[in-house]
Amino acid sequence: MRENEVKAYSNGKKNGVKVFVAGSYEALSKKAATIVAGAISNKPEFMLGLATGTSPLGLYSNLAQLCDEDRVDFTNVTTYNLDEYYPIDPENDQSYRYFMNKNLFHKINIDINKTHVLNGKAPKWEDECSAYDAAIEAAGGIDLQVLGIGNNGHIGFNEPGDTFIWGTHRVELTESTIEANSRLFNSKDEVPRAALSMGIGNIMTAKQIVLVANGAAKAKAIKDALEGEITPWCQASILQLHPNVTFILDEEAASTLEAYKAI
Ligand code: F6R
Numbered sequence: 001m002r003e004n005e006v007k008a009y010s011n012g013k014k015n016g017v018k019v020f021v022a023g024s025y026e027a028l029s030k031k032a033a034t035i036v037a038g039a040i041s042n043k044p045e046f047m048l049g050l051a052t053g054t055s056p057l058g059l060y061s062n063l064a065q066l067c068d069e070d071r072v073d074f075t076n077v078t079t080y081n082l083d084e085y086y087p088i089d090p091e092n093d094q095s096y097r098y099f100m101n102k103n104l105f106h107k108i109n110i111d112i113n114k115t116h117v118l119n120g121k122a123p124k125w126e127d128e129c130s131a132y133d134a135a136i137e138a139a140g141g142i143d144l145q146v147l148g149i150g151n152n153g154h155i156g157f158n159e160p161g162d163t164f165i166w167g168t169h170r171v172e173l174t175e176s177t178i179e180a181n182s183r184l185f186n187s188k189d190e191v192p193r194a195a196l197s198m199g200i201g202n203i204m205t206a207k208q209i210v211l212v213a214n215g216a217a218k219a220k221a222i223k224d225a226l227e228g229e230i231t232p233w234c235q236a237s238i239l240q241l242h243p244n245v246t247f248i249l250d251e252e253a254a255s256t257l258e259a260y261k262a263i
Contacts, residue, residue: 001251006031009259011226016243019226021254025214029058032146032212032248036063037072039144039208046077047136049145049203050104051156052096055212056146057103064107074110080136081117082147082156083197086170088120094185095120118168118196125196129168136202145206149213152176153221153234157197160233166201170194200238209242214250222249223256 001007001023009019022028036059040046050056066072081096090097097117105115116135122128136142147155154160157171172194173181182188203209213222225236226247232238239245254260 003027006248009254009257011240011257012259013240015240016245017226017240018246019254019257019259020246020248021260022248022250025058025250028212028214028248028250029062032056032059032210033062033066035210035246035248036144036146037066040072040074040077043143044076045140047139047141047143048077048079049142049198049206050079050081050100051146051148052081052083052099053148055148055214059146059212060104060107064104067108074108077110078114078139079105079110079116080132080142080198081115082145082203083195084118084120085192086118086120086122086125086194086196088192090117090120092120094190120196122196125170129170129196132168132196132198133202142202142206144208144210145203147203147209147211147236149211149218149221149225149236150177151180151217151221153224153236155203155211155236155239156199157195158200158203158235160235162232164200164232164235164238167199168196168202169199171197200235204238204242207244209239209245211236211239211245211247212249213247213253216252216255218249218253219256222247222253227258 003024004027005023084096088095159174178191182191185191224234230237
């Protein structure tokens with residue numbers, strides 16, 4: 001595939017899932033930015049759900065560029081992020097609030113008061129979670145949710161387990177997630193052991209979902225999510241039931257998909 005190419009694939013199931021495979025991370029990020037910016041431009045008051053992590057960084061820099069070029073306007077956009085470590089001070093440079101300010105909010109024309117990240121310093125996490133759900137619902141729900149995917153198939157911090165949890169909740173992080181996230185800390189011991197995260201219900205009730213994934217480490221999770229059975233052991237597999245979800249992948253992340261191998 002050429003670097004700037006993006007191709008559409010089918011996951012072989014008749015459902016609301018679209019799959020795009022891009023020839024490079026830049027092409028993947030541009031495609032995602034075009035979809036997100038297009039959706040924002042089509043609705044006057046927009047509720048945007050956001051993710052942190054390395055996967056959406058290219059999407060965010062492309063959105064910042066489109067904003068610079070006056071091709072997307074964030075004035076009427078309200079954002080809700082998926083998750084935050086707990087406990088963590090929002091000023092800590094490892095917090096997801098810090099990450100979002102640095103990589104997106106400070107680069108676009110958004111009113112910072114309309115950006116919401118779960119408060120890692122909330123004295124009572126139960127109250128923080130229920131207030132978050134109530135605020136999202138009161139604002140009419142999320143129009144478009146951006147997702148990454150964990151190597152173990154998690155979305156948000158909804159880790160593999162025997163249930164899907166509906167609303168925002170506290171999560172004890174799995175060893176595999178602590179390990180994966182330790183690359184961003186000085187040592188594994190510094191990674192917080194818990195997080196607050198939107199639940200599967202918050203994600204599934206978003207009107208549209210765009211999931212970005214790149215790199216070989218994501219190939220198994222992507223295969224399980226798109227072609228496996230729907231099971232809480234791969235939380236992302238529930239996305240097969242969503243009416244409007246788009247996976248945007250690079251060739252490595254797509255490499256084990258049957259539809260992709262058939263080409
Ligand atoms: C982050 C989040 C996580 C990440 C996932 C992938 O807000 O919700 O589910 O999307 O862990 O992380 P990266 O993109 O760093 O591989």
